[in-house]
Amino acid sequence: MSYFVHESSYIDENVTIGNGTKVWHFCHVHKGASIGDNCSLGQNVNISNNVKVGNGVKIQNNVSVYEGVELEDYVFCGPSMVFTNDLTPRSKYPKGSEGYKRTLVKYGASIGANATVVCGNTIGSWAMIASGAVVTKDVPSYALMAGVPAKQIGWVCECGYPLKDTYTCKECSREYVLEGKLLKENK
Template identity: 40%
Template structure:
């Protein structure tokens, strides 16, 4: 028998009337969810986070306190740590050349995509249109300006690849094996894939 639970939404959270929030999702105090947002089941939105218009958030996603996600697409099992910022405007300006304030029709959204199981460390910043690959790990405070391959570990400003991580988030050794769970991987043309387990 399957049981479902309604979302838990803190009384101080602000949810747009047309936002869709899945069963078992928790939205904490002062979180803001804008119009046309879809959030899956079992997700957690931390205190003071902002989810911008059009964002798509998968199942079991964790979004830390005070993270700002502008129109992003997050697949299932993604972790966004506190104070992460995912941007979507490649040419930001407050006003148009004629001096009038910019409106929604004056710019094009280029949202960030974060693939299944990836983690973004606290305070990371990601440029518009970037794709973070499955199970990648973006380090604390990294500034990501380009796409991140699956399972890559990226650090710094600008972020640079400096290793590979297992789906359990531990850094792989020189043989591309996980010291924590013993999964093995292989690298072909800059793409890391998990080797099938031995029978």
């Protein structure tokens, strides 16, 4: 094995786990899931059936990634944040995987502790969702989102620092340009 799984965790059959990935205490990775290289799954993480997790993803303690959710490379999921996959759940009327709404978290995005991502939405690359926020709609790349429901309160650099009063990061000097309502790196 080129990855680590703590003895208290369960890995179902037909699962792919990449090189250098670490699966810590009390996790469960369900059948058909795919986890990339160099990922970290903290304590009590649940990866449901057929979920795709990219490379370099960090999923902190107490997070469930439900069927219908996809995490691209270098996504960060903070402690106890929540994904959903059904807008109208009923115990008596389960929908099964055909009824789940797709949620996509794009390259490099970060979701803070105790945030909730309502299913059917896309979080853009390098976006940052504040702790406790509730995402109810698509999030643009580089957007800084906070509140309930989450609203855009600014822009954030790829390195993670908010862009204040300028589209040049004061921390790393990356430059951005606003094109319409979308922020893009100025290369």
